[in-house]
Amino acid sequence: MSSKGPISNFIAKYYKHFNAAALVDAARGYEAQLEQGSKMLVSLAGAMSTAELGKIFAEIxxxxxxxxxxxxxxNLEEDIMNLVAHSHYKRVPNYRDLTPQDEWDLLESGLNRVTDTCIPEEEAFRRLQKHIFRLWKEAEAAGERYFPHEFMYKMLLSGVLEEYYEIDIRDSWMYAAAEKNLPLVCPGWEDSTMGNIFASYVIKGELSARTMKSGIEYMTYLADWYTENSGNGIGFFQIGGGIAGDFPICVVPMLYQDLERTDTPFWSYFCQISDSTTSFGSYSGAVPNEKITWGKLGIDTPKFIIESDATIVAPLIFAYLLNL
Known part of the structure; x- marks a missing residue:
């Protein structure tokens, strides 16, 4: 194993108990998966792109x-928005003190707030809209259909956004993914800003819904990928909860139970960074053992849950994997 840097050594020395210990155990478990030749799925929920996770995730x-x-x-679009409009973002450190009028004033100024960070509508959303719309129209005219992330990859790799770059391109995880044509699933894309914009064009009759591949097609794509890549195991590293995690983890019981492919292996590792409470009946707050009853994890699958802030925990785990 490569020698570790000061960040990794710090957490190994001082993170000894409770959530801190779980962080170290999960990082070592992730590393062990890679060393044995297993592959890894990472799921991103919440606003991790607006939290600028790309600064370290791109290197992962x-x-x-x-x-x-x-x-x-x-997360798919907000990493690109940060790439092209970073200087126009506004941080509001006193967001807990805002009145309804303060919030309305932000809206009137074209600023959409995510906790302490406001995304600039004109510079972020609209700057992307004209370019992605052109790709949607070109695909439709050619009778072609693509997934949401494929359109985003095409836009990034075409170079049309280069004039707008406001951060180092190496800090964009979407650009890093596009360069590798990394497999990606984006369930529930329709509720994103770009998904809403696409739907508006469909309603106006300017685009056909068929031009965009669907969530069902994402699931079948994931099923094929899992089947082809699970020889040495596939781990599951979940940041947050919600559909980003719920959607992909279900591919295993679907393959095993619904398709009756009984040789389908369980996920070979599971870790979730979550602040959801287990007693509220939420899937996001469920302890990993519950997933055994759904045919997702095995009895011996290494399981970790870190009940903490993902914006703090995920960069530390990634730093450990990068030997920083």
Whole structure:
């Protein structure tokens, strides 16, 4: 194993108990999966792109420490928005003190707030809209259909956004993924800003819904990928909860139970960074053992749950994997 840097050594020395210990155990478990030749799925929920996770996650992609991503439509687009409009974002550190009038004033200023960070509508959403719409129209005219992330990859690799870049391109995880044509699933894309925009064009009769491949097609794509890549196991590293995690983890029981492919292996590793409470009946808050009853994890699958803030935990685990 490569020698570790100061961040990795710090957490190994001082993170000894409770969630801190779980963080170290999960990082070592992830590393062990890679060393034995297993592949890894990372799921991104919440607003991890707006939290600028790309600063470190892009390097995880470049170093082949993730092999497929499941993310929300928001994370798919917000990494690119940060790439092209970073200087126009506004941080609101006193967001807990905002009144309804303060919130309305932000809306009137074209700023959409995500906790302490406001995304600029004109510079972010609209700057992308004209370019992605052109790709949608070109595909439809040619009778072609693509997944949401494939359109995003095409836009990034075409170079049409280069004039807008406001951060180092190496800090964009979507650009790193596009360069590798990394497998990706984006369930529920329709509820994202770009998904809403696409739907508006469908309603206006300017686009056909068929031009965009669907969630069912994402599931069948994932089923094929899992079947082809599970020889040495596939681990599951979940950041947050929601559909980004729920959607891909279900591919195993679907293959095993519904398709009756009884040789389908369970996920070979599972870790979730979550702040959801287990007693509320939420799937996001369920302890990993519950997933055994659904045919997702095996009895011996290494299981970790870190009940903490993903914006703190995920960069530390990625730093450990990068030997920083």
């Amino acid at each position: 992609i470049r170093q082949d420490k993730v092999h497929i991503i499941s993310c929300t439509g928001a």
